Amino acid sequence: MKIILLPAAIAATFALPAFACSSVQIHDAYARASTAMSQSGAAFMEITNPGSTDCRLVGANSDVAERVELHTHIEDDTGVMRMVEVEEGFAIPADSRYHLARGGDHIMFLGLTRTLAHGDEIDIDLVFEDGTTISTTIPVDLERMPEHGHSHSHSHN
Numbered sequence: 001m002k003i004i005l006l007p008a009a010i011a012a013t014f015a016l017p018a019f020a021c022s023s024v025q026i027h028d029a030y031a032r033a034s035t036a037m038s039q040s041g042a043a044f045m046e047i048t049n050p051g052s053t054d055c056r057l058v059g060a061n062s063d064v065a066e067r068v069e070l071h072t073h074i075e076d077d078t079g080v081m082r083m084v085e086v087e088e089g090f091a092i093p094a095d096s097r098y099h100l101a102r103g104g105d106h107i108m109f110l111g112l113t114r115t116l117a118h119g120d121e122i123d124i125d126l127v128f129e130d131g132t133t134i135s136t137t138i139p140v141d142l143e144r145m146p147e148h149g150h151s152h153s154h155s156h157n
Contacts, residue, residue: 044100118140120139
């Protein structure tokens with residue numbers, strides 16, 4: 001009986017999807033809105049990929065907004081900085097850190113479904129190209145300076 005079960009167990013192990021990005025960690029995350037009446041907000045964080053495989057953040061979801069997009073700032077032909085969606089997502093190289101920061105790459109909440117008040121918390125799911133989803137809760141901090149922060153726990157799905 002053991003001889004029959006061993007090959008079946010090995011085959012089942014290889015049939016399960018391997019999520020290379022499941023070891024990704026989220027640090028120093030926070031969110032903010034520009035005013036109390038804002039229809040949009042943004043989230044910032046450090047994403048650490050301790051693994052040996054590159055990862056790509058391709059989306060995010062949260063019930064705090066009608067749409068959640070990955071954005072960056074670019075300078076247009078007239079020298080004006082504009083925010084634009086990054087449809088291909090953000091590459092997180094193996095054994096490295098990637099910063100989503102004010103004035104750079106960030107997660108954008110469009111069509112807020114509620115006010116982002118200082119001290120509130122937002123649940124967000126980060127979606128990676130390999131199928132990994134990392135769920136985390138981040139604080140709304142309307143006073144925070146970009147270089148200050150603290151880590152928050154996360155879970156993998």
